[in-house]
Amino acid sequence: MSDKPWDKALRDATLASIVQEMSGNASVRYRIAKFRVGQLLYNPRTHEDGFITHVLADDGVITYEVWVPKEFNSWKAGHRKSSWLERLSKLSTNFGLGAPTKN
Numbered sequence: 001m002s003d004k005p006w007d008k009a010l011r012d013a014t015l016a017s018i019v020q021e022m023s024g025n026a027s028v029r030y031r032i033a034k035f036r037v038g039q040l041l042y043n044p045r046t047h048e049d050g051f052i053t054h055v056l057a058d059d060g061v062i063t064y065e066v067w068v069p070k071e072f073n074s075w076k077a078g079h080r081k082s083s084w085l086e087r088l089s090k091l092s093t094n095f096g097l098g099a100p101t102k103n
Helices: 005-024
Strands: 040-043 048-058 061-071 074-085
Touching: 048 074
Parallel strands: none
Antiparallel strands: 040 048, 048 061, 061 074
8 A cells, every 4th residue: 555645744734743743842751551450460569459530640740549459358348448559569470369340
């Protein structure tokens, strides 16, 4: 499939616009989150596992809103919300905990 001249011109203009925006504002920082909603994380600082419900980014700092089980290793008693920094989190290996059920 060959590119039409106007397709190439549109791509070039879009790329030029992005480069200009980024070079004009050096304080803008883009990051891609390591983890996604629905994954289990482990927080080594608190020794807890949590289920990611939201991914938040503020000035290049990624934070995860997680549900942490009220009872160790079980969702039966419910959960509490907590915010974890990406740099302090890693994927959980607690496969037995699984995902919380929707009530």
